[in-house]
Amino acid sequence: MNPESKVDKATLVDIYRRMALIQRSDDRFRAVIKSGKIVAPYYSPRGQEAIPAAVSVNLTHEDYICTIYRGIHDMLAKGVPSKLLWAEIAGKATGTCKGKGGPMHITHPESGVMVTTGIVGSSMPIANGLALAAQIRGEKRVAVAYFGDGASNIGAFHEALNMASVWKLPVVFVCQNNGYGEHTRYELATSAKQISDRAIGYQMPGVTIDGNDPLAVYAAAREAVARARAGEGPTLIEAKTFRFHGHVFGDADAYMGKGEKEAAMARDPVPLFRSWLVEGGVAEAELAALESAIDHEIDEAVAFALESPVPDLAELSTDVLAEEAV
């Protein structure tokens, strides 16, 4: 991390708060799912905390995001209330989507989380549309599309980047490159040396940064968001990172290089950033208090999710069309 950073202390602590919220929520998700109290497919974002935390401090609730099945970190960083998120993952009537979407389809328009997709590559074309609406209406909103390195090999990525560039849409494409598309290593599936190289073909700025460095992410996102707000068009940010818990919860990681995961975990971005903050003069007690508040929030959210009722069977056929089925 750059010690010359001019980012104000409140922003730095805010980034850390979001990272700690993701880390601690993820720890608990895995524990609760392992206990069997909640049954859900779970794609842990552990290790990727810094990316949405440092992107989101550049956004407001007015700004939109589209994210993907590995997206709990993006949602928490954008402000989806823990209680509603937990209840949705538990499939309860009190969840963001009344238990009808689940962890791969969390939606919460109040915090700007407009679409979560379970289809690789599909966050980008829809983010374009959110940005298009803002552009036509003359609003200053920005749309962020999150996706993984694997998604840069699907057609939708290329169609979306081209259209966003031709129309100068206020959109930021944030690729969280964690080195693996499902079980396949980056090099085996991707022709580009780095994903940001692909921006050149679409005549948009592209940068590759250390996605585990919150200051690097913050700076890149700040510039991209400012460019989008100024009507100067899209940016592709490739944030390099690593996922600590494989593709899906329960993954045996047998496809990974020996020691690769351990090495990444030894450079866990959350405690690293915490130490850096403390060394820089942020009071230990301030961070401890913030962590304690997060733990309390999670305790409440878990209890809320477990105690909430399951959806009424009448929900099966509601929200299919505007008019209810007869």
Next chain:
Amino acid sequence: MNAPAKTKVPTMNTIQTVNLALDEAMELDPNVILLGEDIADGQEGGIVGVTKGLSSKYGTARVRSTPISEQAIIGAAIGAAIVGMRPVAEIMLMNFTTVAMDMIVNHAAKLRYMSGGQTHVPLTIRTMTGAGFGTGGQHADYLEAWFAHTAGMKVVAPSSPADAYGLMLSCIFDDDPCLFIENMPTYWNPGAMPEAGKRIPLGKANVVREGSDVTVISYSRIFNDCAAVAAKLAGEGISVELIDLRTISPLDQATLLKSVAKTRRAVVVHEAVRNFGVGAEIAALLHEHLFGDLKSPVQRVGANHSPVPFSKTLEMAFVPQQSTIEAAIRRALG
């Protein structure tokens, strides 16, 4: 004796009526925007000119020619729709919807449900198709059964210029994703003038001709062949009740069941291939509800189970002709 002065009855074709509906919708609501390949006037207002004049009137911010990128077109339309716009996205030919199936089926159709009703997608997808132009296997399929099979969307297929106008207005101002199927070979056929501003309700079939011997159920271009056959058979004293579905999904079950409960015979006719088609769904519905009352099994008429062939002779044999429809009606009559 002098012949009376001929008064010319005013007519419009489907290109004109759809254009009129789009124009009126854009005038009425600034949230209505158009996206599609070549649709702006700089690109000649669409390959058959359906959107001609609209970009000049409303600007290229609202009437956008797009790259040839069907996923990006529908994706952009979905994103704009969930924040309150009413996009009309043109997928030039129905076969090209295959390139955007993920966006249409996994996203447009499902976002209302998966979000628990927090978002919805008031999107209209215009697309044209139909055999008869010698466009071969990838430009002329009727694929409506795929979309009717998908929960969360509406599938609309007008048979006349006036219906196209009224149904298009309803689709644009409907809060669900609507797939609107236009028949390409009959775009230029004149028809009765639409009534200004009149929207035709979705999900409601049109009993075009009342009859007592047999119900013929159809939609889109081939409905007109059914009407011609019904008129011919009337000369023989055969009374055909003729139903134009207008909306394929949601299906107006009540109107179909009421009619067939009366006639006790039914024939379903579509240009899509017969196997696993909309006709199979309707035949099953009628048998489930009216098995004991039917005087004969429900007949299905559809295209041959093959890709659309190029050679005119084969193309004519692929699409059901009036003679095929007539034969099916006679089979139903026993």
